[in-house]
Amino acid sequence: MMGNKRMIGIIYLFYLLVALWVFIPIYWMVNTSLHSEELMLSKSLPLFPIKPTYENFRFIFATAEVMQERLERGLATYFLPTIAASLPNAIRNSMIVAISVMLINSALAPFAAWIFQRIKFKGSFTIYLSTVLTRLIPGVAIIIPLFAIMKGLNLLDTYIALIIVHTMITFPLSIWISYNFFEGIPVEIEEAAFVDGYSRFEIYRKIIFPIMKTAIIAVSAFSFMISYSEFLFAFLLTTSDASRTVPVIIAAMAANPVMPRTIMAAAGIIAMIPPIIVFIILRRYIIRGLVSGVVVR
C-alpha cells in the first residue's frame, strides 16, 4: 500500500511539472494580452497583470470603434493591425474548413485502413505505402501546380479549395494512423463472429466499429488540428475574407511594421478556444477496454 501511495504522489508531482511547463508560455501569453501595447513598447512587462486592460480583445472585436476613439484622443495608431477586424470571420472560416476536413477524414480513413489491413490482394501494400509516402514531399514543391489547378477550376478563395487541399495533406496520415490502430487487433474476433453466424453488417457494427471509434477520435483530432493550423496552403489559396483562415490573419498581423505583440497574444488566446471545445467533445468518446477478453498474440 505504501508503495502505491508513493507512486500516486510521484504521478501527481509529474503532473504538476508538466502543467507548469505547459502553462508558463500560455500564462505569459495571457499576461501579455492583458497589457497595453504602449507599455510593451516602453519597458519590460510586469510578471502579473496588476492593472489588466481588455483593450486588446476589444480591438479585435470592435476595431473601427477603437481606432476612432484613439484618433479622437490623439493616441498613436501606427502599430495597430487593422487586419485584426477579420479575425472573428477567420475563425468561422477555419471552423468550417477544419470540421469538413475532420468529417471527411474520420468517415473514410478508418474504413480504408480496415480494408488495407484485412484484405490483402496483389499490390495492396504497395498502394497503401505509396499513399502514405506522398506526405514526404515538402509542401513548397507542390504549391505552384496546386495553385494552377485551383485557378483553372476557378476555386481560388473558396472553402472547397482549402477543404480539398487539407484533406489531401491529412488523408494519407489518417489512413496510416488508423492502419496502425488495427495492428494487433486479431482477425480471430471477426472470424469467430463470422462462424457464429453474424452477418457482415453485424460484424462491422459490433466488432469493427468500437475499435474504429478510437481510431476515428484520433483521426478527427489530428485532421482537425492540422487543418486548423495549416498556414502555407491557406496563405496561397485565399485572398479575401471569404476564406482566409486564422493562421493567415495572425501571420498578416505579424507582418505589421511594428509587431503588435499584445494584440497577437490576444488573437492567439481567441484562436485557442474553438479547438479546445472540439477536444472536450472528442475526449468524451474515448472509452477504455474496448477489446478486453481477446487473446493478443
Added chain:
Amino acid sequence: MNVGRRIMRSNLLIIMIILAILSVTVWIWIAYPIAYAFFHSFHAYDITRPWLIGEFVELRNYIDVITSYYFLRSLVVTALFIVICVPLTVFVALGLALLLNQEIHSAGIIQVIAILPWTIPLVVSGTMYKWMFDGNWGVVNYILTKLSVITEYQPWLTMPWPTMIIICVAWIWTQYPLPMILFLARLKLMPSDIYEASIIDGAGTFSRFRYIVLTWLRPILLLNLIYQTIIALATFDLIYVISRGGPFDFTSTISFFTYREAFQFFDWGRALALSFILFIIGLAVVYLYMKVLPLVRYR
C-alpha cells in the same frame, strides 16, 4: 488472411469505392503536382531571370544545390535538430500518455491542459517563445537576473547553441500533443486482461511496461517516430518566427533553405530540386526506421 478474405469477398464493390475515393482524394491531387514539380526540377525556373524559364538544364539545379555553400552545413543542422527533437518529443509524449492514462482524480482536466500547446497557432507560440527569450525585455532574462543566475541580460537569440535549444524547446512544446493523443488512444484500446494477468503473475512495474505496454504501443511508436521525423525534416514556420535561420545560419535547416530558395532567391528550379533531395532523404529515413525497428506483426 483467408478468413479475412472470406469475410470481405462479396464486398468487392466497397473496396472498389474506397480505392476510387483514395485515388480521387490522394493520387490525382498529389500525383500531378509531384510530377509537375519533378519535371520542373530539371528546368530553369528562376523568376528573377524570366527569359530562361522552361529551358531544359539537365541536372544543373541539383548540382547547383549540392555544391552550394549551405548544403552540407544545413544537412548537419537538420540532422542535429532531428536527433535532439524527435526522440525527446516522442519520449515526452509517451511519458505523458502513460500518466494521463492513470485513472486518478482530475486526469480529465489535465488531459485537456496537456493538449493546449497544440491549439495555439504556430506563429503565436513561436513569437511567444521569442519574446520570452528576448534580450532586452525577455521574462527569462528578468527572472534569471532576479534569481542571480546571470548578472546581466543575455541576448539569447544571438548565440548559436542557446538559439538551437530554444527552438528545440519550442518545437517539442508545440509538437508533443499529437503523439501523446495517439499513444493515449492506443493505450485506451489495450485489452485490460493481459495487463491484469501480468499483475497477478507478479510482473514488476518495469517488466510490465517493457513487455506488455511497450509491445502494445510499438506500431504507434514507430508511426510517431516516423511522423515526427518527417515534420521535423519539413519544419519551417517555427524557425522562421524565432530565429530566421540565424545566428550565422546555425539554425537553418535544409527545409528552411528550400523556402529561402523559393521565396527569397526566387529560384524555383533549385527549390524543387532541393525538395526532391529532401524527399529522398525522407524515404531513406523511413526505410531506416523500418529496418531498425521491425514492424510488429501480430498475425
